[in-house]
Amino acid sequence: MRRLILFRHAKAEPAEMGLEDRARTLVERGRKDAGKIGAYMKTHGLVPDRVIISPAARTQETWKFTAAAFRPAPAAMTADKLYDATPHAIFAVIKDAPASAHTLMLVAHNPGLHEIALMLIASGDIDARERLREKLPTAGLIIVDFAFDDWDKLHPQSGRLERFISPKSLDAATI
Numbered sequence: 001m002r003r004l005i006l007f008r009h010a011k012a013e014p015a016e017m018g019l020e021d022r023a024r025t026l027v028e029r030g031r032k033d034a035g036k037i038g039a040y041m042k043t044h045g046l047v048p049d050r051v052i053i054s055p056a057a058r059t060q061e062t063w064k065f066t067a068a069a070f071r072p073a074p075a076a077m078t079a080d081k082l083y084d085a086t087p088h089a090i091f092a093v094i095k096d097a098p099a100s101a102h103t104l105m106l107v108a109h110n111p112g113l114h115e116i117a118l119m120l121i122a123s124g125d126i127d128a129r130e131r132l133r134e135k136l137p138t139a140g141l142i143i144v145d146f147a148f149d150d151w152d153k154l155h156p157q158s159g160r161l162e163r164f165i166s167p168k169s170l171d172a173a174t175i
Contacts, residue, residue: 002146005048005105008113010034010139012058026061033139033167034062038069040170048074048105054082059107082108087115097151110136117142124161132164141165
């Protein structure tokens with residue numbers, strides 16, 4: 001079995017004239033949300049073997065605040081291909097993952113991350129799939145399980161949505 005964790009970066013400062021998009025950093029809410037997702041991952045045993053992150057400042061920061069929940073933090077690398085990536089580019093990054101990465105995590109951006117999730121998921125919790133179909137919010141976390149044991153066998157509609165979590169859904173669960 002293989003597990004893919006797709007994580008959209010947390011809430012970042014808005015795009016502004018003169019500010020390079022890659023340089024946008026997280027706002028305070030984004031830092032808190034990333035930490036909240038990290039704590040959730042640790043508590044629920046969602047520890048990736050390999051983390052691949054877009055080079056944008058907001059994705060790098062998202063991982064920094066998420067990884068703080070783990071001791072030690074999982075190995076992470078930056079992949080330029082994940083910045084502003086199409087679903088097909090993300091698909092290629094996943095297929096190229098090393099065999100040792102049974103649980104692979106990508107920290108990246110919409111719309112590519114949302115589109116690849118919809119492309120890969122064929123089954124799983126119906127309510128969660130409906131919520132995901134509507135939107136992948138900032139700091140949204142998608143867990144997809146695959147029945148194969150080699151990333152090279154990845155193909156569309158081959159995954160089962162194990163869970164879909166957002167900071168808002170975690171807040172609602174604690175009320």
